[in-house]
Amino acid sequence: MSGASVALAAMLLVVAAGSALGFYAGGRHKMDLEQWAVAGRGFGALLVWLLMAGEVYTTFAFLGASGWAYSRGAPVLYIPAYISLGYVVSFYILPQLWEVGRAYRLQTESDFFEQRYGSKQLAAFVSILGVVFIVPYVELQLSGLGFIVQAASFQAIGRTLAMVIAAVVVGGFVLANGIRAVAWSSVLKDVLLLAAALSIGLGVPSFYFHGIRPMFAALVRAHPNHLVMPGATQNLGHGWYVSTVLLNAVGFYMWPHVFGAAFTAKSGDVLRRNAVIMPLYTITLPFMLMAGFAAILIIPGLRNGDLSLLTLVRRTFPAWWLGVIGGAGALTAMVPAAILILTAATLFAKNFFRPLFAPQMTDDEIARLAKIMVVTLTGAALGCAIYSSISLVGLLLLGYDGVTQFFPGVVLGLYWKRVTRRAVWSGMLAGVIVVVLLILSHHDPLFGLNAGFVALALNFVIVGIVSLLTPAECSGFEEAPTTDVRVE
Amino acid sequence: MGLIPFVAMCLSVSLWDRIRPMPFGIPFNFFWLISWILLTPLCMWGAHKLERRQESPRPPRSEDAS
Numbered sequence: 001m002s003g004a005s006v007a008l009a010a011m012l013l014v015v016a017a018g019s020a021l022g023f024y025a026g027g028r029h030k031m032d033l034e035q036w037a038v039a040g041r042g043f044g045a046l047l048v049w050l051l052m053a054g055e056v057y058t059t060f061a062f063l064g065a066s067g068w069a070y071s072r073g074a075p076v077l078y079i080p081a082y083i084s085l086g087y088v089v090s091f092y093i094l095p096q097l098w099e100v101g102r103a104y105r106l107q108t109e110s111d112f113f114e115q116r117y118g119s120k121q122l123a124a125f126v127s128i129l130g131v132v133f134i135v136p137y138v139e140l141q142l143s144g145l146g147f148i149v150q151a152a153s154f155q156a157i158g159r160t161l162a163m164v165i166a167a168v169v170v171g172g173f174v175l176a177n178g179i180r181a182v183a184w185s186s187v188l189k190d191v192l193l194l195a196a197a198l199s200i201g202l203g204v205p206s207f208y209f210h211g212i213r214p215m216f217a218a219l220v221r222a223h224p225n226h227l228v229m230p231g232a233t234q235n236l237g238h239g240w241y242v243s244t245v246l247l248n249a250v251g252f253y254m255w256p257h258v259f260g261a262a263f264t265a266k267s268g269d270v271l272r273r274n275a276v277i278m279p280l281y282t283i284t285l286p287f288m289l290m291a292g293f294a295a296i297l298i299i300p301g302l303r304n305g306d307l308s309l310l311t312l313v314r315r316t317f318p319a320w321w322l323g324v325i326g327g328a329g330a331l332t333a334m335v336p337a338a339i340l341i342l343t344a345a346t347l348f349a350k351n352f353f354r355p356l357f358a359p360q361m362t363d364d365e366i367a368r369l370a371k372i373m374v375v376t377l378t379g380a381a382l383g384c385a386i387y388s389s390i391s392l393v394g395l396l397l398l399g400y401d402g403v404t405q406f407f408p409g410v411v412l413g414l415y416w417k418r419v420t421r422r423a424v425w426s427g428m429l430a431g432v433i434v435v436v437l438l439i440l441s442h443h444d445p446l447f448g449l450n451a452g453f454v455a456l457a458l459n460f461v462i463v464g465i466v467s468l469l470t471p472a473e474c475s476g477f478e479e480a481p482t483t484d485v486r487v488e
Numbered sequence: 489m490g491l492i493p494f495v496a497m498c499l500s501v502s503l504w505d506r507i508r509p510m511p512f513g514i515p516f517n518f519f520w521l522i523s524w525i526l527l528t529p530l531c532m533w534g535a536h537k538l539e540r541r542q543e544s545p546r547p548p549r550s551e552d553a554s
Contacts, residue, residue, distance in 0.1 A: 080521050080522075081524075084493060084528045085528075088532060091535065212512070212514065216515055273536065276532040280525070280529050
């Protein structure tokens with residue numbers, strides 16, 4: 001057999017095993033909307049951990065991080081920093097969020113806004129923004145999957161065809177399973193990803209340089225500036241680092257899908273313990289970065305940094321291991337993509353379409369509309385992936401700039417009674433407009449600061465001032481809780 | 489407790505963003521971040537303990553409340 005068929009077969013096997021695990025786990029539960037979207041709110045510590053790990057460690061960590069280590073150098077260190085700090089933030093926010101989530105039977109981030117500020121329009125606006133900013137994130141996963149299939153087939157399958165296959169598989173996966181399947185598929189994904197990270201991060205340096213120490217020594221000799229900020233870039237210095245880490249750490253749990261994952265937990269303490277352990281998971285990342293650094297010396301001059309890790313693996317390891325790593329990478333793209341699409345589809349149907357256009361829709365009809373949206377959104381992301389050329393990291397930074405604008409509304413909504421609906425509206429609008437203008441006019445970074453950070457600061461100031469100027473309102477969290485009698 | 493990792497990994501970047509010394513042959517900034525990936529859970533574990541202690545007058549939150 002040729003290298004390509006061995007690699008592809010190994011990869012297919014891994015993906016099939018991962019999906020089978022998911023189908024098996026998902027098949028035993030009857031799927032209503034609550035089950036499909038928040039798994040009946042019954043996940044213990046283990047499953048929440050798996051679900052969140054499944055959401056957070058995407059192909060972004062796999063290909064994007066090594067890609068930036070290769071092409072930009074030291075600024076890539078922002079990634080392990082912000083992920084660890086994102087969990088720190090979650091320790092203080094998620095348990096409170098979970099409490100109100102249970103009291104008012106919230107399923108989504110928009111439900112939160114609707115309950116707290118008593119405005120369906122605000123909730124609909126949050127939903128549509130969430131959906132819009134999720135598209136680049138899904139696009140990232142599909143592009144990554146495209147790279148992987150392309151590499152594993154030794155270039156026999158083109159990128160576009162690879163991405164179309166990827167999109168069909170992901171869409172089908174979501175339609176059939178709902179969120180429970182996703183949590184279980186990520187078990188296999190995470191084990192394999194760790195194996196891949198170790199073999200690449202330790203194997204590659206020892207294969208080419210006889211160890212990590214000589215590799216870095218050679219790198220420091222050859223490119224002394226690559227390993228300190230701003231690395232290979234002109235404008236990603238310390239100001240950018242601090243502002244980006246802060247922005248992403250607070251934005252981490254503002255992603256509608258991660259926010260929603262908090263509601264799947266059994267208790268608030270599950271989330272708190274989760275926040276304690278999760279940073280350890282970041283430990284695979286340095287290995288990926290190591291691969292990116294090694295690639296600078298071994299395969300210099302790649303036009304697309306995102307390909308560095310896979311090119312390196314193909315050069316170094318036998319075809320079957322390329323296939324296994326490719327399969328792990330494919331699951332790493334599919335699992336988060338599935339969660340993202342599922343969240344966006346539910347948001348659109350439940351929090352945007354129904355309240356504004358069809359208030360009489362039943363939950364079953366919502367579920368059906370959500371499934372149509374799954375197809376539409378997958379198609380949209382696929383279209384973007386085929387026609388755009390932003391790097392994987394660039395795509396995620398774009399998404400973060402957007403979703404972080406929810407942060408003032410969430411955190412002040414939880415902790416500050418005085419904050420009003422109009423204030424949140426004005427802050428969020430201003431933040432989003434500033435982000436879009438700065439990015440479209442190529443002013444990111446602005447004075448060495450991340451554009452999203454500038455917008456977030458403005459957002460906070462506006463929410464504060466307008467809240468104090470508008471008359472006090474009654475918080476939706478002071479109403480009597482929905483009586484929580486559920487028939488299992 | 490939660491502020492410690494923020495200061496260490498984010499705000500103090502200009503103090504540790506350099507290559508030398510190279511512990512275990514790893515550039516200092518890279519080594520520093522890897523250490524804090526391991527130290528952050530320790531800090532949060534401490535915070536969890538503290539919070540538990542503050543809540544102790546009340547009975548500990550039961551796990552199976554649904």
